[in-house]
Amino acid sequence: MSESLLVTYCAPTLAGLKTGNLFNCSCTGRRQAEETVRQWNRTLNPKGVYAVIMRCREGRVLIYVYRKAKLLHDFSGLEARRFLKKFGYEGKSLPEMLKLLSQRLCESDAFPHEIGLFLGYPIEDVKDFIKHGGKNCKLAGTWKVYHDEQNAQKTFCKFKKCTDLYCQMLGKGTPLRRLTVAG
Numbered sequence: 001m002s003e004s005l006l007v008t009y010c011a012p013t014l015a016g017l018k019t020g021n022l023f024n025c026s027c028t029g030r031r032q033a034e035e036t037v038r039q040w041n042r043t044l045n046p047k048g049v050y051a052v053i054m055r056c057r058e059g060r061v062l063i064y065v066y067r068k069a070k071l072l073h074d075f076s077g078l079e080a081r082r083f084l085k086k087f088g089y090e091g092k093s094l095p096e097m098l099k100l101l102s103q104r105l106c107e108s109d110a111f112p113h114e115i116g117l118f119l120g121y122p123i124e125d126v127k128d129f130i131k132h133g134g135k136n137c138k139l140a141g142t143w144k145v146y147h148d149e150q151n152a153q154k155t156f157c158k159f160k161k162c163t164d165l166y167c168q169m170l171g172k173g174t175p176l177r178r179l180t181v182a183g
Helices: 001-013 030-046 069-075 078-085 094-107 124-133 151-170
Strands: 020-026 049-057 060-067
Touching: 001 020, 001 030, 001 049, 001 060, 001 151, 020 094, 030 049, 030 060, 049 094, 060 094, 069 078, 069 094, 078 124
Parallel strands: none
Antiparallel strands: 020 060, 049 060
16 A cells, blocks of 8 residues: 555545545555554644545455545535435434444445445435436446536546646655645
């Protein structure tokens, strides 16, 4: 597990463009993964970004990187609260919500549908993904788009440009702390 993986999969979150990213990578064991995440958090947390291990199995670890303030804002709306209530998140603190999401991820190979909200996807698209079983979307990119495809396409391009730039900067020696925007 390297900073290169973190930047490759999480640049839009590090840049403050996205609520969260999730990525899977190989690891030599949970202890090693936990130590790497601790090191990342020493750099990321002062900027409002957090990394947590969501699942570890068969030499692979699933890591969620998120902006706490953005996530809390995303969850504060009435529509998001109603949606999350259906999945058992009502009345839970953020750490409790992350623990429940982790449990759900550990119980299945499939991703629970509410994960879209944890990643900052538009709630209308998350709902329609569920309604249509992931089919009949207008556009597929970072997420499956059912509504505002024009805005989503612009967002996908912005995320790609950010990722490309951040990977280049890391390759040229820019440290993770400088790649992470405070917020």
